[in-house]
Amino acid sequence: MKDAIGVIGGMGPLASQLFYKMITEHTAAECDQDHVPLLILSDVTMPDRTGAILDGKYDAPYNRLMEDAKFLEKYGCTAVVVTCNTAHFFMDMIEHELRIPFISMIRESAKEVASLHPGSVVAVLATDGTVKAGLYQRALEAEDLIPWVPDADIQKEVMYQIYDRIKKGLPCDKASWQKIEDACLEAGCSRVLLACTELSVIKNDEKLSDWYIDPMEILAKRVIEFSGKKYQ
Known part of the structure; x- marks a missing residue:
């Protein structure tokens, strides 16, 4: 081809x-x-x-x-x-x-966020592996952005949405998602990166606002x- x-x-x-x-x-x-x-x-x-x-x-x-x-x-x-x-x-x-x-996807997303919201605080919602590896944290910092990652309790909610909901073919748990959203708001995040493609599915299904940035898009x-x- x-x-x-x-x-x-x-x-x-x-x-x-x-x-x-x-x-x-x-x-x-x-x-x-x-x-x-x-x-x-x-x-x-x-x-x-x-x-x-x-x-x-x-x-x-x-x-x-x-x-x-x-x-x-x-x-x-x-x-x-x-x-x-x-x-x-x-x-x-x-x-x-x-x-x-x-x-x-990671480098391109960091560049895009920096062009739209320079110097801002950006939430990273991702798997434990992505968070531990610092993939988005490094990419965002390289663009002079400030990454924010959830605490352990909220990270469990993120993993629950990824592995126990979307990967199993189940819809987003809205009550759990509200906890995640509230934590991002309380942290003062200008934007939220949906840094796992299962979360991209949630954005599409739930028609989330543009406050959420989808790296897959x-x-x-x-x-x-x-x-x-x-x-x-």
């Missing part, structure tokens, strides 16, 4: 489906051929990324992501993206071994622009 963007997805499937929908709906197109060519690899058997980071056992997800990225590279993709924030911990190790660019925009298409 000529000039395709390679997408490593399946982490989880609902998020990958939403990403494809975002790209399709936001590409200015009058016919099929005007859309972005994508080669989507839904690797649902990918080992758990958060568990690997917390346990310090990186080999399984690292090797699988390397295999997937090389597969997409081999089949002519012009760039690769990953629809999982936590997986970026491993992709940061892998990208220098690829011959095609890796478009980082930002990545979709970058993919459209990288492909030489117009974002609408």
